[in-house]
Amino acid sequence: MQENAIDFSLTSLFLQADFMVQFVMLMLIGASIWSWAIMFERYMYFKRTHHTMRAFESIFWSGESLESLYNRFNNRSRDPMAAVFCAGVVEWEKSQKTDPKRLMERLDQVMNNALTKEIEPLEGRIGSLATIGSISPFVGLFGTVWGIVNSFRSIGAQKTTSLAVVAPHISEALFATALGLLAAIPAVMAYNRFSGDINKITRNTEIFMNDFLVLLSRKLDGR
Numbered sequence: 001m002q003e004n005a006i007d008f009s010l011t012s013l014f015l016q017a018d019f020m021v022q023f024v025m026l027m028l029i030g031a032s033i034w035s036w037a038i039m040f041e042r043y044m045y046f047k048r049t050h051h052t053m054r055a056f057e058s059i060f061w062s063g064e065s066l067e068s069l070y071n072r073f074n075n076r077s078r079d080p081m082a083a084v085f086c087a088g089v090v091e092w093e094k095s096q097k098t099d100p101k102r103l104m105e106r107l108d109q110v111m112n113n114a115l116t117k118e119i120e121p122l123e124g125r126i127g128s129l130a131t132i133g134s135i136s137p138f139v140g141l142f143g144t145v146w147g148i149v150n151s152f153r154s155i156g157a158q159k160t161t162s163l164a165v166v167a168p169h170i171s172e173a174l175f176a177t178a179l180g181l182l183a184a185i186p187a188v189m190a191y192n193r194f195s196g197d198i199n200k201i202t203r204n205t206e207i208f209m210n211d212f213l214v215l216l217s218r219k220l221d222g223r
Contacts, residue, residue: 018150021172024143028136028179035132035187038125042190046197049122052079053201057208060085066092080118080205087114088212100220107216111209115202122198126191133188140180147173 056079060069070089073082091110095103151170 016172018146020146021143021150021176024139024146024176025179028140028143028176028183031132031136031139032179032183032186035129035183035190038128039186039190042125042194046122046194046201049079049201050197053081053204056082056085060208080115080122080201081208083118084111084114084205084209085212087111088209088216092216103220104213104217107213108209111212115205115209118205119198119202122201126194126198129187129191129194133184133191136184136187137180140177140183143176143180144173147176 056073059072066089070086074086088107088111091107092103095106098106147170151173
């Protein structure tokens with residue numbers, strides 16, 4: 001009958017839900033928006049980092065002198081590879097009179113420390129994606145349980161199992177579940193993607209660092 005028609009639109013499900021379920025829905029919607037903002041910002045950040053690393057590596061192997069490269073990249077925004085290079089050049093210049101073996105050990109330590117410092121900004125906000133991905137389904141599940149409890153309360157209050165009594169609360173509960181998954185799945189996928197990017201950047205920088213150490217070792221042999 002027309003008077004018993006149930007509106008299952010998303011807006012209606014939200015407006016008809018009780019305060020607690022609405023609060024859960026708003027939390028999940030906010031978490032989803034926040035995770036997408038992080039994903040976009042991190043995507044652009046990693047894209048820029050990959051580009052600057054490739055550019056630096058191309059310039060480095062072009063044969064330009066270490067001093068010239070250092071002057072070019074020291075006083076501007078740098079990628080991890082350029083930062084490791086500049087840290088190595090500074091230590092190289094400071095320790096010219098040091099025993100070669102000790103010098104190479106120092107260079108290795110200094111550049112590893114520089115790499116660690118440079119990786120920290122790359123990991124910024126990534127942890128938030130992991131948190132959103134792990135807790136959103138449980139928050140949605142809480143909303144689901146609360147909606148089902150409301151459904152049973154309605155059955156008890158009206159002493160009927162009519163679909164018109166049960167369906168709205170069940171629909172709200174399932175909507176909360178869907179919002180939890182909607183927030184969690186993209187966040188987890190993005191976290192895995194960005195973690196892979198960080199590993200790739202770290203691995204490429206470590207390869208460059210080893211190649212740079214070999215180059216400096218040859219300079220020491222020539223000295």
